[in-house]
Structures are given as structure tokens and as C-alpha cells.
Amino acid sequence: MEIKELVNKIVKKYNTNNPFDICKEMNIIVIETFLGKKTRGFYQYLKRNHVIYLDYNLEYKEKKIVLAHELGHALMHKKINAIFLDTRTFLKTSYYEKDADTFATILLISDEDLLEYINYEYTIENIANMYGCSQELIKLRLKYLDKNKIKSIYD
16 A cells, blocks of 8 residues: 555544544554653554654654654554664665655645645745754655646646
């Protein structure tokens, strides 16, 4: 299943794009704790439980982005231990990270909202600031914008 299809299915099923609400509905355990200076969050599959850890020092907007990213791992990479892969193997985890970033941006920013920002000539920097994320995430989200919808606003 394509990432955008998965996001649409989840949003429709739970009637929300809020990752906190989705995790609650899916019985995914979210633990806010101190994770150090470099770690903002991570996902762990432990004894048939899905657990997401978030650094409690993050601002709400950033927690939402990180949680959406980790939710992407929970749904697409259920039993993959990325920490193990990073520290114990030579496999690249960047593929999994890009998937999770894509999931997060599609979940948090709808096509309709993005089209409205484009219509009002917001810059990538403006949109990134509104969502409290990097410009790279907005550029990634733009790649998944429904091209048919773009045409319709210029017709």
C-alpha cells in the first residue's frame, strides 16, 4: 500500500489526523521522557506492544511532528528495530526514515491546506514555520501533492 493511501485510510478510520489521538485509539503507548540532546523520539516494538518515546522537552508542534514520524514507523516498519540497525549493522536506515517523514508530512498537512497556502503564495519557509518543521519536510510533502488538484486551482 502506498504511504498516501495508508494515511488516508488511518485518517478516515479514526476521523482525525492528530497523531496523539490516533496513537490513543490504536493503543500505542506514548511515553514522554528525557531522551538527551540528540534524540527527539523513537519507536520500539516490545513484547507485542508498540511504544513511542518522545523527548518531553520538545515544543507541542515538534512533539506532534515527531509522534507522526514515529507513528509512521509503527504502521509501516512494525518489527524493525532502527536503533539496532543503526548501531549493530551496516544496513542504511535512511529508507525507513524517509518513509516515516513522508507519512508524517502527509498526515499533518492535507492537500487542501497545502493548496490553499500555494494559492496565497506562501513560501516553503512560511509553511515550515507554521508547522514548526524543516523546509526539507515541506519539500518532501510537496512531492506527494495530488497534481490534479493543483491544476484545478488554476482552471
